[in-house]
Every structure is written in C-alpha cells, then in structure tokens.
Amino acid sequence: MAGGVPAALGGSLRVFKGTFIHSTDTSPLEILEPCILGVNGLGKIVFIETVDKEQELSEKWHFKRENIRELQPRAEFFIPGLIDTHIHASQYPNMGACMDLPLLEWLVKYTFPVEAKFKDLKFAEDTYSKVVRRTLRNGTTTACYFATIHTDSSLKLCEVVDRLGQRAFVGKVCMDLNELFPEYKELLSESVNETERFIAELAGREYPLVKPIVTPRFVLSCSAELMQRLGTFVTHNNLHIQSHISESRKEVEVVKKTFPTCKNYSDIYNRHGLLTDKTIMAHGVYLSDQELELFRKKGAAISHCPNSNFSLCSGLFDARNALNHKVIIGLGTDVSGGYSPSMLNAVRSAIDVTKILSLRSSNYEKLSYQEVFRLATLGGSKALGLDKLIGNFEVGKDFDAVLVKTNVPDSPFDVFPDDPQKDIFQKFLFLGDDRNMIEVYVAGRKVVPFLAP
Numbered sequence: 001m002a003g004g005v006p007a008a009l010g011g012s013l014r015v016f017k018g019t020f021i022h023s024t025d026t027s028p029l030e031i032l033e034p035c036i037l038g039v040n041g042l043g044k045i046v047f048i049e050t051v052d053k054e055q056e057l058s059e060k061w062h063f064k065r066e067n068i069r070e071l072q073p074r075a076e077f078f079i080p081g082l083i084d085t086h087i088h089a090s091q092y093p094n095m096g097a098c099m100d101l102p103l104l105e106w107l108v109k110y111t112f113p114v115e116a117k118f119k120d121l122k123f124a125e126d127t128y129s130k131v132v133r134r135t136l137r138n139g140t141t142t143a144c145y146f147a148t149i150h151t152d153s154s155l156k157l158c159e160v161v162d163r164l165g166q167r168a169f170v171g172k173v174c175m176d177l178n179e180l181f182p183e184y185k186e187l188l189s190e191s192v193n194e195t196e197r198f199i200a201e202l203a204g205r206e207y208p209l210v211k212p213i214v215t216p217r218f219v220l221s222c223s224a225e226l227m228q229r230l231g232t233f234v235t236h237n238n239l240h241i242q243s244h245i246s247e248s249r250k251e252v253e254v255v256k257k258t259f260p261t262c263k264n265y266s267d268i269y270n271r272h273g274l275l276t277d278k279t280i281m282a283h284g285v286y287l288s289d290q291e292l293e294l295f296r297k298k299g300a301a302i303s304h305c306p307n308s309n310f311s312l313c314s315g316l317f318d319a320r321n322a323l324n325h326k327v328i329i330g331l332g333t334d335v336s337g338g339y340s341p342s343m344l345n346a347v348r349s350a351i352d353v354t355k356i357l358s359l360r361s362s363n364y365e366k367l368s369y370q371e372v373f374r375l376a377t378l379g380g381s382k383a384l385g386l387d388k389l390i391g392n393f394e395v396g397k398d399f400d401a402v403l404v405k406t407n408v409p410d411s412p413f414d415v416f417p418d419d420p421q422k423d424i425f426q427k428f429l430f431l432g433d434d435r436n437m438i439e440v441y442v443a444g445r446k447v448v449p450f451l452a453p
C-alpha cells in the first residue's frame with residue numbers, strides 16, 4: 001500500500017508523477033507536466049496538481065516519496081482511457097475481412113450469418129474473450145457493445161467484460177424483421193420479453209462497470225410496434241438506447257419508402273420514443289441540418305465511425321457540421337464494418353475524413369488532431385452520459401487511463417531529442433499501437449497486463 005491512507009478514506013492511495021495529457025471542455029489538448037496525481041482505493045482521482053505541491057500533498061494524503069510511481073520523463077505519459085462508442089463484439093470473427101459489399105448486402109451475406117453463430121454459448125464465450133482482450137490492450141477502457149439477439153450469450157459478453165475489468169454498455173440486439181436472412185430474427189413478443197429478461201438478469205449480477213443498453217438494430221430490422229414497445233420500455237425505466245441511423249444512401253432511400261409519412265429518418269426514432277438524451281446513434285452520415293437540430297434539442301449523440309464509413313463505402317460524416325449544431329459526438333470503431341479494433345485507428349480515420357471534406361469546399365474548417373483526440377476521450381464520455389465519471393483527469397472522476405511508453409523495444413515510431421512533448425504525443429496518435437500501451441487502468445484497477453487468462 002502506497003502512503004498508508006486509512007480504509008475509511010477510500011483504502012490504499014496510489015500516486016503517479018509525470019506527464020498527463022487530456023482534453024477539457026475549453027481545451028482540446030492539455031499537456032500537464034510535470035504533475036502528481038492520486039487515486040484512492042475506490043479508483044477515484046483525489047488530486048492532480050503540479051509537482052511543486054508534492055510536499056503539501058504528501059502531508060495531507062499521507063504518502064511517502066518512495067511510494068510514488070514516477071514516469072520516465074518524455075518517454076512515458078498518461079492519456080485518458082479511450083472510449084469506443086460503437087462496436088459489434090459479435091462481428092469480431094469477421095474483422096479485417098468481408099468488406100467488398102455495401103451495407104445492406106454486407107449485412108445479409110456476412111454479418112447476419114456470423115451473428116447467428118452466437119446461439120452457441122461456447123462460441124460466444126471464446127469470441128467475446130478475444131474481442132474484449134483485444135480492445136483492452138488497445139487502450140479501450142470503455143466500449144459500447146452490440147451483442148446479438150441471443151440473451152444468454154449477450155449475458156456471457158457482460159460476464160467476460162466484468163471478468164476482464166473493462167467498463168461497458170452491452171446491448172442484446174432487437175430485430176423482428178429479416179426477410180433476406182430469416183434464420184436470424186425474433187418474434188416481436190420475444191424481442192421485448194428477452195430485452196426485459198436481459199436487463200433484469202444483468203441487474204441481478206451487480207457487475208459494477210457493465211450496464212445495459214436497449215438496442216433496436218435499425219429501422220429496417222424493427223417493426224413499428226417493436227420500436228414503440230421498446231420506446232415505452234426505455235421511458236419507464238430511464239434506459240440507454242443505441243442504434244444505427246442514416247448510414248448509407250441506399251438505406252436512407254429504403255427507410256423513406258418504408259415510413260412515407262415520417263419527415264425523415266430521425267423522425268421515425270423520435271416518434272417511437274427512441275431519440276432521447278440517453279440515445280447514441282451510429283453513423284449519421286446523411287442527416288440533414290434539420291435532423292441535427294432535432295438531435296441537439298433531444299440531447300441525443302452520434303457515434304462517428306469513419307473506418308466503417310470508408311470500408312463499406314457508406315459516405316463521409318461531417319463532424320464539423322454536427323459540432324456546429326452542438327450535437328454530442330463520440331468516435332466508434334464499428335467492428336466489423338470497420339476493420340480495426342483500435343481507437344487510434346478511429347482517430348486517424350476521422351482525421352482523414354475531415355481532410356477529404358476540406359478538399360471539397362475551400363473554406364472548410366477541418367477538425368484538428370487535438371479535437372479528434374477529444375472526441376475519442378471526453379466526447380465519448382459525453383456521448384454515453386458518463387462524463388461525470390470518466391473522460392479526462394479531473395478530480396472526482398474514476399482513473400481510467402492508458403500509460404503510454406514511446407521507447408518500448410519494438411516501438412512503431414522513433415522520438416528524437418529535439419521533439420517537443422506535443423510532437424511526441426502526436427507521433428503516438430498517428431503511429432503508436434498496443435505495443436506502446438504498457439498499462440491500462442479502469443476505475444483505478446490495472447487491467448492490462450491482463451487480470452485473467
């Protein structure tokens with residue numbers, strides 16, 4: 001135990017000294033160096049101050065100098081845990097393959113068949129262990145997962161997430177329509193009842209960091225009655241919701257034909273009670289300004305999934321326009337529409353998108369790499385309604401963090417003596433990978449290197 005703080009004050013205190021890099025509401029990139037940060041036994045940040053306060057802090061918090069974990073100057077720094085606001089754990093077997101078709105054909109040929117396999121609990125357990133370990137070692141401390149329509153296997157994902165120490169929302173997928181792959185769908189009543197069972201059973205397990213999220217797949221997979229029943233259910237139980245919206249041109253066209261009396265795609269979810277301040281919708285590539293305005297009014301968020309939008313040739317999401325409309329934005333990998341499980345890849349792809357958009361109109365205001373980093377951390381926390389708890393290194397928040405080391409033996413990039421800290425960070429963002437993420441913490445607990453086999 002570092003310092004010897006009485007258990008009543010939150011158990012053993014851990015103290016880290018070095019560089020901390022994060023975002024705030026007012027600044028997309030703050031490099032806090034050198035700083036000293038304390039984490040109590042409950043995993044909460046209890047102080048973060050400049051090092052000149054060390055003496056004062058050690059008296060107040062009763063820690064000794066020899067118990068401080070000192071980071072190597074320049075080569076090591078902490079960033080907040082990365083937040084993947086949209087990932088299909090059940091599509092992990094296809095990750096990196098099957099990207100030769102547009103969305104609607106891709107779903108039928110590759111995606112529904114792989115998801116159907118999760119009826120088998122053993123397959124689910126093996127696959128879910130792989131995906132959670134993969135995301136954790138890539139610095140994803142919080143993930144918002146889609147599972148499949150199978151309740152018990154969705155609960156298995158919750159169990160694996162809890163065992164490995166990640167923070168997550170997990171959704172049992174709801175879908176009562178699937179003409180083109182009828183083996184993979186539920187009856188309307190089944191979808192509602194099993195969602196209720198999933199939520200009740202998950203609550204009973206009392207996993208501290210795993211929460212349920214109601215998951216109608218998207219408009220084309222759900223009958224109006226299913227959406228209505230889920231909408232009523234979330235309203236009564238104040239639950240989170242995730243789905244897909246306005247991802248590809250073809251999809252938007254079919255949706256319009258299916259709901260001819262609705263104003264637009266967003267209006268369909270809204271009329272069924274599914275667009276709330278606890279909603280996160282993936283993609284939103286073709287949302288109109290009027291729809292973005294509705295998102296802002298409702299407090300609903302968008303998960304920007306640039307790799308997927310490229311890989312399935314869906315389109316280019318204009319994050320600047322959405323931010324100008326004051327819509328909350330997070331970043332998502334959308335595995336396996338997106339081929340990478342890494343949020344660093346999501347950051348790079350989002351930067352590519354903003355640059356491509358700037359080529360199309362002369363005074364386009366590109367997102368900076370700092371702003372995109374903020375989307376991957378603080379933005380994600382807001383999109384999931386967790387910004388009081390995580391997203392940056394503020395006192396009172398949980399310590400969800402990644403310890404980055406640039407000079408690991410097989411580092412994918414080189415640092416030069418004249419590189420300022422900002423450039424070292426930028427090199428990590430553009431070139432780093434899991435080899436550089438030597439420790440990952442969730443709620444103060446070190447979860448990488450892994451806790452469990």
Ligand SMILES: Nc1nc2[nH]cnc2c(=O)[nH]1
Nearest residue numbers: 111217218244308334337
């Ligand atoms: N990218 C993506 N879009 C969807 N729309 C409905 N289902 C899906 C899915 O699994 N992936």
Ligand SMILES: [Zn+2]
Nearest residue numbers: 088244282334
């Ligand atoms: Zn998706």
